[in-house]
Amino acid sequence: MKTVKMVGFVLFLSFLTGCWDLRELGDITVVTGMAIDKGEHKRYKLTIEGLNAAELNAKTARGDAPSVVYSLEGETVAELSQKMNTGISRELIYSHVRTVVISEDLARAGMLDFLDFLERSREIRDDLMFLLSKGRADETLRVTYPIEKASTMKLAIQMQTITDNWGGNPDIRLKDMIDALVSPGREPVLAAIRVQGKKEKGNTVDNMKSVTPGVMVVLDSLAVFKKDRYLGDLNIVDSRNYLLIHGNVKLTSLTIPCGKGKDMAIRVNNASSERKAKYIHGKPHINIHLYLESRLDGTQCTDDLTKPETYLKYEKLISDAVSREVESTIKRVQEKFKVDIFGFGEDMYRQDFKQFEKVKDHWNEEFVLADVQVHTSVILRRSGIRTKSFMTEIK
Numbered sequence: 001m002k003t004v005k006m007v008g009f010v011l012f013l014s015f016l017t018g019c020w021d022l023r024e025l026g027d028i029t030v031v032t033g034m035a036i037d038k039g040e041h042k043r044y045k046l047t048i049e050g051l052n053a054a055e056l057n058a059k060t061a062r063g064d065a066p067s068v069v070y071s072l073e074g075e076t077v078a079e080l081s082q083k084m085n086t087g088i089s090r091e092l093i094y095s096h097v098r099t100v101v102i103s104e105d106l107a108r109a110g111m112l113d114f115l116d117f118l119e120r121s122r123e124i125r126d127d128l129m130f131l132l133s134k135g136r137a138d139e140t141l142r143v144t145y146p147i148e149k150a151s152t153m154k155l156a157i158q159m160q161t162i163t164d165n166w167g168g169n170p171d172i173r174l175k176d177m178i179d180a181l182v183s184p185g186r187e188p189v190l191a192a193i194r195v196q197g198k199k200e201k202g203n204t205v206d207n208m209k210s211v212t213p214g215v216m217v218v219l220d221s222l223a224v225f226k227k228d229r230y231l232g233d234l235n236i237v238d239s240r241n242y243l244l245i246h247g248n249v250k251l252t253s254l255t256i257p258c259g260k261g262k263d264m265a266i267r268v269n270n271a272s273s274e275r276k277a278k279y280i281h282g283k284p285h286i287n288i289h290l291y292l293e294s295r296l297d298g299t300q301c302t303d304d305l306t307k308p309e310t311y312l313k314y315e316k317l318i319s320d321a322v323s324r325e326v327e328s329t330i331k332r333v334q335e336k337f338k339v340d341i342f343g344f345g346e347d348m349y350r351q352d353f354k355q356f357e358k359v360k361d362h363w364n365e366e367f368v369l370a371d372v373q374v375h376t377s378v379i380l381r382r383s384g385i386r387t388k389s390f391m392t393e394i395k
Contacts, residue, residue: 029068029090033152034081035137036114037103039073044106044114046080047071047138049152050088066149069141077114078121094123098156100130100174101193103137107223107230115181118174126175129156132223132230134194140217143195155217159191167240167249168219181227184360185345188225189242192233193217226339226364234332241329244290244322245342247273253297256321258314264299266318266380268292277347279355284370286344290322292376296383305383319376326374340367 029050039045050068070087074080084092100118118124133140141151148154163169169191180188197215222239224231234242243249249271258264270293277286296305296314303310333341345363348356359366 027090028093029088030096031092031094032067032096032150033099033101033141033155034097035101035103035133035141036077036106037137038105038109038111042073043075043111044077044080045071045073045138046077046084047141048081048084048092049141049150050090050092051150066144067151069138069151071138076117078117081117094121095125097124097128099152100128101133101137101140101155102131102190103133104135104230106137107132107190107225107228110227110229112181112228115174115178119178124174126178127173129159130172130174130177130190131155131159132190132192134192134220134233139195140193143215143217145213145216151217155193158217159219162219163250165251167243167252168236170222170239170242171248180225183343183346185340185347185349185356185363186343187227187339187341187364189341190223190225191219191239192221192223194220224333224337224339224341226337231337231339234329237325238329238332241326242342244271244326245273245275245288245330247271247290254294254318254322256314256318258299258301258303258317262300264301264314265297266294267297268294275344275347276351277344278352279348284344284348284366286347286370286372288326288372288374290326290374290376292318292322292378294318294378294380296380298384311380315378315380318378318380322376322378323374326376327372330372330374334368334370334372338368339364344370344372 030053031048031050033049035047037045037047048070050070052065052067068088070084072080072083072086074083081092081094102112106112118128119126131140140155143151145151145154148157159169159171163171170189172188172190177188177190180186194217195215196218197213219236221233221235222242223233240249240252244252249268252268252271254266254268255263256266270291272291274289274291275286277284279285303313305311330342333339340363344367345356345360348363349360356363
């Protein structure tokens, strides 16, 4: 009987071991971001941002630095990530990394083999945001900000906000980057950021307390890659057009000419796309159909908005302008970079598999020759809370 009780007691204790690997908050530093540059003396320079948790709590904040930023050089990012305690006292936890920034120089050299470590690591999540810095990557981790005190947390929220409200960020995660690198029908892209202002003042507490920060990290452009090598940039409007092609725009705003020297502001609140790819007479043909629902946000024109024909006129103007702009973006990529960043090769793989199998090893060359047509269907659903503009009464 005693033996049975003892066995039962031991079994009961086995259910109480859930905290065997518990680590107290006072013993760890949570890493929220990493920056990777080319090293001056070694292959890589890894910079991490670790949170000063007390400064993120309104009750315990004393006006000190909200995070600690530390850099180390070495031959592999994997070793460097475990070697950071040469300068940081507490154990580093990487499971909350939200942003990884790589430098322009590193990307131009194609030194992205550290992605293997990031993908293999059981601690680092594959949905972290991947960004390219126009300049040194470590500088982006040293810019304080009044609202979001930690640099990488500010970056993560900033990128998500512009994705939700305008669409300039392709929102590339680690898993997206890996998928594009191994795809025979699509090349990678990344959102490119840069430090705006006097960089030496970005890591001061004064910058964090300023109403108008002297240094900001801003979204700059769309970085284009060929495999693991960075080629150059497209502007921020091209970045939005890239997302329109994929049907990934949640909300955006357009400025459309509606008369001589006059424009109207359009708010797109629903967007989708349909893409068809096939070979015709030995040449790839891509047809893209964009579907946009929108509203009138403002106008400098005096057309009568009580008449249905005005809406039809505006819908035609919007449709033509969007089609021209998106076609221009595609043409620019074909002529300047000569790589398929849009995934038309993946469309061809799914829709004309036999032909794609013949050209998959040199698809980028085929993409340059592709005939791409963009058609846009627009519904202008409303004109705000009024129809007749006061502008008609003062003209």
